[in-house]
Amino acid sequence: MGTLGKRSFDQVEESTIDVYKFSSSEVRRLRKACSRQPLFKSKKMNHNIDINTMKAALKTSPAVVSLVSFSGRVMLSQGSGTIIEALENNNIVMTSLNLIRQPLTDSNARFVKNSLAADLKIVVGSFEENSYIGEIVTYDFHYNILFIKFKSKTRLESAKLSMIDDDHSIKLKPGDPVIVVGRYFDRSFELMAAPGCFRKGRCDSSIYDCKELLLAGCHFTRCGDGAPLVNLSGKVIGLVYYEIGPIIPFLPINIVHKLWDHYKIYKYELRHPSFGFEGCNLYSSSLAKLDKLIRRFPSISDGVLIEKVHTGSCAESAGLCVDDIITSCDDKAVTSFLELWSFMWDKVGDTVKLEVVRVKKRTMESIHMVVGEAIPNDLNKWPRFDYM
Structure with missing residues (x-):
């Protein structure tokens, strides 16, 4: 895990904030990526979503961002993220660390390395249809999570979070409706939703080591990696990781919240309990x-x-x-x-x-x-x- 400074919430005047403009070569790369990474609605089960799904997605929408990463001039990855804190024009986003991991050169390797790509640049696409440069605040290889900060021209909303299975929330049961909410990475900034349900069971242990992961039955595309999983109240209950099939893993928001609170207090490497x-x-x-x-x-x-x-x-x-x-x-x-x-x-x-x-x-x-x-x-x- 690492950090690029502690001044996450400096107050700034709107006039000092620059909207990021993609270069012509980056626009070409975005268009090429769009052909490979389609919208959620490219999946048949995400056609004609119901009114309750729409309402929940729209409640979350102001806090959902698109993310594009570059290593030098090479586009690395695309994903989505969630604003979990917003103070004045300063915003903190949670997402998947897959966004900035170093690409593998060994075609036989089954697992990603615990290292970051070189010469990184992260572009955040917001609810108000602007793009901004994001900076790494901290990250954690163990839980595959990344926290980013960016400054926006207008004040954005942070998501409402709902802890799972604690004394102050409704218990999540198998079959309960859940929704993956993402934002598309091209300049349309289109909001996307993939409805499904909470699933009983565990991730395949031959693929995932993380025992804290839970499962949901939602089918979305690669640009939803790192997106929020929300309930029908529009509250964020987890962070999703892309899977090629219709059953996807997600990290409960309880763990994300604990990691972020720990970082804010101690500013050093996060602990990883071993039971x-x-x-x-x-x-x-x-x-x-x-x-x-x-x-x-x-x-x-x-x-x-x-x-x-x-x-x-x-x-x-x-x-x-x-x-x-x-x-x-x-x-x-x-x-x-x-x-x-x-x-x-x-x-x-x-x-x-x-x-x-x-x-x-x-x-x-x-x-x-x-x-x-x-x-x-x-x-x-x-x-x-x-x-x-």
Whole structure:
């Protein structure tokens, strides 16, 4: 992760802000890219979207931007992003780090490198149909996320965020409607929407290391990489990553919010908690396991099911086992994996007390576990998509 200065919110006069003008050669590259990276509505399922989808997309629209990156004179990538903070004319955008990663030269490589392209330039396209130069604020290889700042001629709105599965939000359930909202990167600045639903399940572990990713059934094009995922209220619940199929991964906004708040306070490399286990919300478990649980512990309806314990990890040392269910952390009730992640984020290097239900033994036990931190060699790998 890196930073290009701490003065993210300098107040400026409108007259000092220049709108970016693409050169004639860049315009040609944009036109060529448009033929390869079409609008969301090129997908049949995004034709004739319903009125509720339109309303949600329009609520988010002022905060949705298009993004184009260049390495020298070479166009690197296109994507979308979300303004998560706006103060006067200064705006902070979240998006996918794929926008500026170094292109791979090895045709056999399955995963992208943890390095940035050289001689970078980022162009942000806004709701008010202007383009601006964006600057890197900070980035994180582990969660594949990038924060950009840019100054606009007019005051823009930041998105409304809705945390998933915490005490102050509606719980997200499989089948709930969600929408990917993007902005096209050519000079039309067209708003795009790809409706779908929240899906039960996990990403293919042979492709994605990141266990915090959730799934949605939306079908969009490459220029939506890094776009916001919103609910029908128009509130942002996640950041999406492009997938060639109709099931796409997204990073919950809880994690993005935690990363950004941490950076604003400490201005140094973000922490990456390492639990030593893989888990899921109870609703993601099998019907058979849930049936056994409610027969033996009828009062247990929330928690985190342990699916795998890594050899030599802090979880193994603490005595966690597969099929254990964590119901509390330091005497705070755990209702979801994201809630447990949030508790443990604040406890890296410390010991936490976990209340665990052991269905096979028909017991409830307390165990103590040290929360570890991922080292560089343990950072999440992210897949390459040359066909994006």
